[in-house]
Amino acid sequence: MRYVIIGAGAVGGTIGVLLADSGRDVTLVARGAHLDAVRERGLTLRTPERTVTGRLPAVAGPDGAPLPADTVLVLTVKSQDTQAALTAWADAPVEGGGTAAERLPVLLAQNGVANEPAALRLFARVHPVCVWLPATHLEPGVVVANGHPHPGMLHLGRYPSGADDTSRAIAADLTAAGFVAPVRGDVMRWKYGKLLVNLGNGLQALLGRDMPESLSTRVRAEGEAALAAAGIPHTSRDEEAAERGDLVAYRPVDGEDRAGGSTWQSLARGAGSAETDHINGEIVLLGRLHGVPTPVNAAVQVAVRRAVRERIPAGGFPVAELEKLVG
Numbered sequence: 001m002r003y004v005i006i007g008a009g010a011v012g013g014t015i016g017v018l019l020a021d022s023g024r025d026v027t028l029v030a031r032g033a034h035l036d037a038v039r040e041r042g043l044t045l046r047t048p049e050r051t052v053t054g055r056l057p058a059v060a061g062p063d064g065a066p067l068p069a070d071t072v073l074v075l076t077v078k079s080q081d082t083q084a085a086l087t088a089w090a091d092a093p094v095e096g097g098g099t100a101a102e103r104l105p106v107l108l109a110q111n112g113v114a115n116e117p118a119a120l121r122l123f124a125r126v127h128p129v130c131v132w133l134p135a136t137h138l139e140p141g142v143v144v145a146n147g148h149p150h151p152g153m154l155h156l157g158r159y160p161s162g163a164d165d166t167s168r169a170i171a172a173d174l175t176a177a178g179f180v181a182p183v184r185g186d187v188m189r190w191k192y193g194k195l196l197v198n199l200g201n202g203l204q205a206l207l208g209r210d211m212p213e214s215l216s217t218r219v220r221a222e223g224e225a226a227l228a229a230a231g232i233p234h235t236s237r238d239e240e241a242a243e244r245g246d247l248v249a250y251r252p253v254d255g256e257d258r259a260g261g262s263t264w265q266s267l268a269r270g271a272g273s274a275e276t277d278h279i280n281g282e283i284v285l286l287g288r289l290h291g292v293p294t295p296v297n298a299a300v301q302v303a304v305r306r307a308v309r310e311r312i313p314a315g316g317f318p319v320a321e322l323e324k325l326v327g
């Protein structure tokens with residue numbers, strides 16, 4: 001199979017370079033200075049074990065040429081960019097007839113749980129991936145991944161449930177590339193469990209190390225209550241951690257620690273948007289639908305939007321302001 005990685009940043013870049021390094025045909029989709037750098041110098045991936053540069057074809061989007069019928073589209077853009085990416089690729093022609101949306105599998109290797117229904121509106125073959133892959137998009141053309149001995153754990157299956165031969169074939173390619181890639185018939189249960197973990201991303205991005213434990217406990221408790229009220233199953237913290245065990249332990253790369261999670265990185269590079277409305281916002285939505293108060297998650301959404309708008313640096317949001325928003 002061939003892979004088109006739509007959003008070759010921290011997660012997409014790591015997956016793309018390692019799939020290519022294990023012999024798969026990979027095309028990267030990127031934009032701006034990152035696209036220029038990858039075209040000029042390739043995409044360099046630094047891990048605790050080695051540095052590898054993938055000299056891979058890189059494009060800004062579909063160019064109208066028919067895609068080979070064994071292509072897998074891998075979406076690794078942030079959730080707020082999902083709709084635009086799906087729309088851009090849906091009508092790409094496929095060799096032998098038909099469009100990408102009709103014929104090609106699309107893998108959603110992203111945080112959040114709303115990308116899957118959005119994809120299923122357009123694409124017939126949707127594969128959720130629950131991603132545990134600590135990585136950083138360091139600078140144009142350079143990505144750092146901290147997982148050791150495996151770079152990441154990528155649970156995958158089929159949406160809305162089940163797993164098929166395509167899931168198994170993709171998992172085999174990911175395993176050959178060095179990832180731990182369990183095939184799950186209930187992959188959305190894993191993604192909801194991961195959603196609960198990611199509820200802390202916004203708080204970390206806002207407050208950094210000064211995060212009061214009471215707030216991180218409350219974002220998760222609200223999340224668990226909203227999922228329970230909605231009757232949505234999710235993995236527990238223990239189940240997730242036991243499954244990962246020592247397979248994907250965090251290690252600094254070249255003596256440097258990762259500055260923060262994905263939302264921290266969005267604020268740190270002044271990205272102009274963050275994923276929080278699709279993470280904490282999912283819990284707020286479920287809370288409103290099912291009558292569960294979610295004041296801390298709602299406050300995190302408001303504060304992150306303000307931090308993005310006012311270019312407040314990662315970790316620099318005043319804790320008292322956030323507490324005021326919680327009410």
Ligand SMILES: CC(C)(CO)C(=O)C(=O)O
Nearest residue numbers: 111133134135261262263
């Ligand atoms: C779990 C975590 C924090 C791993 O890096 C992540 O998913 C993220 O940064 O978005």
